[in-house]
Amino acid sequence: MALVSSASALGLDVGTSRLVVARQTGDEIRYExxxxxxxxxxxxxxxxxxxxxxHVPHSVLGNEIIVQGNESEKFASLLNAEIRRPMTRGVLDAxxxxxxxxxxxxxxxxxxxxxxxxxxxxxxxxxxAPLGAEGSLTxxxxxxxxxxxxxxxxxxxxxxxxxxVYSELESSNYTGxxxxxxxxxxxxxLAYLSVPVLSFSxxxxxxxxxxxxxxxxxxxxxxxxxxxxxxxxxxxxxSDKIHQVISVYYEDVIQNLVKSLKEAFERTGNxxxxxxxxxxxxxxGTAMPTGFRDRFEQLxxxxxxxxxxxxxxxxxxxxxxxxxxALAAALSDS
Amino acid sequence: xxxxxxxxxxxxxxxxxxxxxxxxRLRYLRRQGPKPPAPAAGLPEMLPLEVTMPRQTFxxxxxxxxxxxxxxxxxxxxxxxxANTPAKTAAKLPALTPPTGALPTGVWQVETSATExxxxxxxxxxxxxxxxxxxxxxxxxFALDGGTEPVxxxxxxxxxxxxxxxxxxxxxxxxxxxxxxxxxxxxLRFVRREHSYHYLIDRFGRVYRVVEESDAANHAxxxxxxxxxxxxxxxxxxxxxxxxxxxxxxxxxxxxxxxxSARMLTEMLRSKYKIAREDCVTHAQVSVNPxxxxxxxxxxWAHGFPFAAMNLPDNYLTTLAAVTAFGFTHxxxxxxxxxxxxxxxxxxxxxxxxxxxxxxxxxEVRYRSMLQHRYKDIFAELKRQSEKGNxxxxxxxxx
Numbered sequence: 066m067a068l069v070s071s072a073s074a075l076g077l078d079v080g081t082s083r084l085v086v087a088r089q090t091g092d093e094i095r096y097e098x099x100x101x102x103x104x105x106x107x108x109x110x111x112x113x114x115x116x117x118x119x120h121v122p123h124s125v126l127g128n129e130i131i132v133q134g135n136e137s138e139k140f141a142s143l144l145n146a147e148i149r150r151p152m153t154r155g156v157l158d159a160x161x162x163x164x165x166x167x168x169x170x171x172x173x174x175x176x177x178x179x180x181x182x183x184x185x186x187x188x189x190x191x192x193x194a195p196l197g198a199e200g201s202l203t204x205x206x207x208x209x210x211x212x213x214x215x216x217x218x219x220x221x222x223x224x225x226x227x228x229x230v231y232s233e234l235e236s237s238n239y240t241g242x243x244x245x246x247x248x249x250x251x252x253x254x255l256a257y258l259s260v261p262v263l264s265f266s267x268x269x270x271x272x273x274x275x276x277x278x279x280x281x282x283x284x285x286x287x288x289x290x291x292x293x294x295x296x297x298x299x300x301x302x303x304s305d306k307i308h309q310v311i312s313v314y315y316e317d318v319i320q321n322l323v324k325s326l327k328e329a330f331e332r333t334g335n336x337x338x339x340x341x342x343x344x345x346x347x348x349x350g351t352a353m354p355t356g357f358r359d360r361f362e363q364l365x366x367x368x369x370x371x372x373x374x375x376x377x378x379x380x381x382x383x384x385x386x387x388x389x390x391a392l393a394a395a396l397s398d399s
Numbered sequence: 400x401x402x403x404x405x406x407x408x409x410x411x412x413x414x415x416x417x418x419x420x421x422x423x424r425l426r427y428l429r430r431q432g433p434k435p436p437a438p439a440a441g442l443p444e445m446l447p448l449e450v451t452m453p454r455q456t457f458x459x460x461x462x463x464x465x466x467x468x469x470x471x472x473x474x475x476x477x478x479x480x481x482a483n484t485p486a487k488t489a490a491k492l493p494a495l496t497p498p499t500g501a502l503p504t505g506v507w508q509v510e511t512s513a514t515e516x517x518x519x520x521x522x523x524x525x526x527x528x529x530x531x532x533x534x535x536x537x538x539x540x541f542a543l544d545g546g547t548e549p550v551x552x553x554x555x556x557x558x559x560x561x562x563x564x565x566x567x568x569x570x571x572x573x574x575x576x577x578x579x580x581x582x583x584x585x586x587l588r589f590v591r592r593e594h595s596y597h598y599l600i601d602r603f604g605r606v607y608r609v610v611e612e613s614d615a616a617n618h619a620x621x622x623x624x625x626x627x628x629x630x631x632x633x634x635x636x637x638x639x640x641x642x643x644x645x646x647x648x649x650x651x652x653x654x655x656x657x658x659x660s661a662r663m664l665t666e667m668l669r670s671k672y673k674i675a676r677e678d679c680v681t682h683a684q685v686s687v688n689p690x691x692x693x694x695x696x697x698x699x700w701a702h703g704f705p706f707a708a709m710n711l712p713d714n715y716l717t718t719l720a721a722v723t724a725f726g727f728t729h730x731x732x733x734x735x736x737x738x739x740x741x742x743x744x745x746x747x748x749x750x751x752x753x754x755x756x757x758x759x760x761x762x763e764v765r766y767r768s769m770l771q772h773r774y775k776d777i778f779a780e781l782k783r784q785s786e787k788g789n790x791x792x793x794x795x796x797x798x
Contacts, residue, residue: 259428
């Protein structure tokens with residue numbers, strides 16, 4: 066657990082499901098992630114002592130101990146409880162009473178306090194505004210900035226979709242479409258020579274699949290998520306009930322994303338006239354199952370999409386591409 | 400390309416392609432590339448509103464276009480900040496660039512007496528002229544998407560407006576010390592009597608509290624400002640007023656000591672009230688005239704305010720909500736006050752209004768008229784409330 070950061074600049078992906086930090090050390094970029102989740106357990110000295118001995122990240126809040134980050138999943142399984150999230154739909158959950166404390170603890174664990182003798186820049190990702198929730202985005206962005214400032218960092222934010230472009234589209238001079246399919250949202254950004262032209266988010270993403278599938282199957286959303294991440298592949302037919310239910314809602318997410326993409330581009334009357342077809346990159350945990358890209362491309366090709374797309378490809382490292390893009394933004398600012 | 404999307408020359412793209420290091424190429428493009436109609440990061444991107452709002456009725460969509468106009472402008476600020484656009488004013492005042500060491504995460508009071516307050520960042524406030532006025536009243540925050548009822552209310556100071564006193568000035572030299580002191584003293588007595596500002600910074604950089612922060616000062620009068628939270632109208636209750644003993648036409652005469660004190664005072668107030676950087680603006684940026692529906696009724700700091708020296712972004716880039724939300728226009732007086740300099744926020748605001756009018760199939764005149772009606776409805780209601788409360792909220796006191 067780092068308490069003092071030694072990196073020159075940091076990229077931070079603040080996702081509904083995971084927090085990922087990217088650090089450049091020499092020629093190499095290193096990533097570290099934590100589940101953006103927590104469980105609460107009753108406070109007792111014995112429990113707290115045990116957690117300390119095992120180096121389990123936790124904090125004490127009144128009569129409860131909060132176990133946050135990666136360990137929360139194990140404790141949720143042990144206690145047969147749902148993990149809780151400090152964020153929902155891409156932004157801090159103002160209704161979750163522990164959200165600020167948890168996110169702060171997670172950031173302290175991931176980033177550490179700034180090394181006073183090194184660079185202090187951190188660029189963190191923010192979603193594009195979901196329709197009807199602009200206020201919550203302001204709260205989200207400013208709160209994260211405040212926490213990072215408190216840790217000693219000079220914090221700037223970057224749109225999540227743009228971070229994907231910075232991470233993956235160097236070969237096209239940072240021109241193209243970046244899509245990050247996360248837990249709470251799918252974020253889309255069209256960029257031209259590194260500058261965002263159109264950004265928006267779609268509120269159907271991984272959590273929608275987990276919750277919908279959990280409702281239908283009677284399973285816990287936790288278990289649906291683990292199944293989805295461990296063994297799900299998207300080929301259209303399953304004999305297993307849970308896989309079949311997941312595939313139905315996955316299809317819904319992809320269809321909704323493609324439809325939103327087409328409508329957004331069509332309704333934006335002044336799109337740039339690109340001199341050549343542009344690439345589209347998919348990233349994020351929700352886009353990872355085998356077959357996702359193929360199905361997305363298939364549906365997109367059936368649309369009369371207003372921009373000619375040269376290729377639809379997966380990010381080289383879908384879980385880390387937004388953090389890498391945020392790091393590129395931080396380093397290119399210096 | 401979108402109308403306000405400035406395409407780079409082919410040379411930029413060719414030059415970028417020659418750069419082999421991806422990071423260097425990104426750095427080059429972010430500095431030399433096109434300027435966007437939407438933000439890169441940090442603030443809500445408003446293009447989604449444009450693309451997700453169904454077009455229902457003329458009036459509704461007109462408001463929707465207004466949201467896009469207002470917030471796309473706010474977004475432009477966000478992009479330009481993240482792109483490290485150099486601040487013109489900062490370039491002129493290199494000696495005033497804030498220190499590069501670790502900035503304080505908070506400023507707190509370390510000493511207080513009957514005559515002085517001392518703060519952790521070195522700020523000293525002279526209390527010998529401090530006075531009360533009427534208590535700060537609850538003020539409304541109006542939605543970016545139209546309507547004449549406030550969407551929320553607050554009593555806390557939300558921003559800072561910087562002024563110049565436009566008072567008589569003596570040459571800033573040792574031989575004029577006595578005259579400088581006398582003029583400063585007379586000015587303080589005047590602004591105290593008129594409750595003109597919350598703070599005055601005299602020629603020597605001394606900070607005087609004039610009106611208590613808990614009270615409203617008559618500094619902003621008819622005024623409008625907008626940020627990502629909404630639009631603020633008549634800022635006496637919502638913004639704190641800081642005045643430099645200075646004349647805006649002779650801003651070069653403002654002393655380094657005055658700017659240093661203003662930075663420390665700004666840091667203290669921002670820390671105390673959690674004031675956002677984008678809400679620290681100049682009087683010329685907020686002042687409006689409801690009679691002729693023009694901005695820039697007062698022109699102090701219409702140009703040349705050293706935002707960078709205040710550790711603030713160049714807020715001249717911020718699109719003026721008075722134009723985009725309420726259809727205000729401007730005239731030759733303001734252009735003259737700008738002294739031929741570009742005011743990017745004003746230029747972009749005008750373009751956005753023209754674009755929104757075109758997208759609605761309306762003329763710019765008709766579109767502005769629709770926006771102006773909204774302002775007049777809000778203004779009439781505020782005036783009614785003011786008269787009911789028997790408080791002249793729109794007073795401005797200036798020598």
